[in-house]
Amino acid sequence: AQTIHQWPVAEIKAVGSPLSLGCTIKGKSSPNLYWYWQATGGTLQQLFYSITVGQVESVVQLNLSASRPKDDQFILSTEKLLLSHSGFYLCAWRGQGTNTEVFFGKGTRLTVV
């Protein structure tokens, strides 16, 4: 069975500090990977997607970056956090193909102070 693990569960960070959020998918080779973000009270937005190792596409510009260093790992990061980065970050995966279900991690709650 496939599992998706996100870390950390929650973070409180200062404005201007760096950030790194991680996501690991086990039990599935070559998954499509996604990062989603939800501001408090807002709707979920897709930030990045990756269909293969080393390739990441940006969907929404939020002064964040993403990388896929391994087939099963997706990293979201920034060198300088903004207050507007606060919110809930979700990593997701789905299998290859045109019509497959998307599975989500449990998310990371980020508070920037």
Added chain:
Amino acid sequence: GQQVQQSPASLVLQEGENAELQCNFSTSLNSMQWFYQRPGGSLVSLFYNPSGTKHSGRLTSTTVIKERRSSLHISSSQTTDSGTYLCALALRGSNYQLIWGSGTKLIIKP
């Protein structure tokens, strides 16, 4: 305009009543998924339903592509069903972006 419209925004029912949640979409879709969002933010997948009707316990999802709508029916509601329900439409395209409904806040009173 909005590609996914979810209704109602909120719904208050007595325990035992049935709930009907709706999502209407204005674009071609690859698939529709329904989620329950926990108060902390994490998502519980309820249905992956590109078309037709699916059942899971007291929950039923129906997606009718021709009519561009998908519904979530909860029968004999319980207080533990309270929370926020989200539909998500997967667009055609390489990035398989999910477009989210704005959510239905369901409150079931004892």
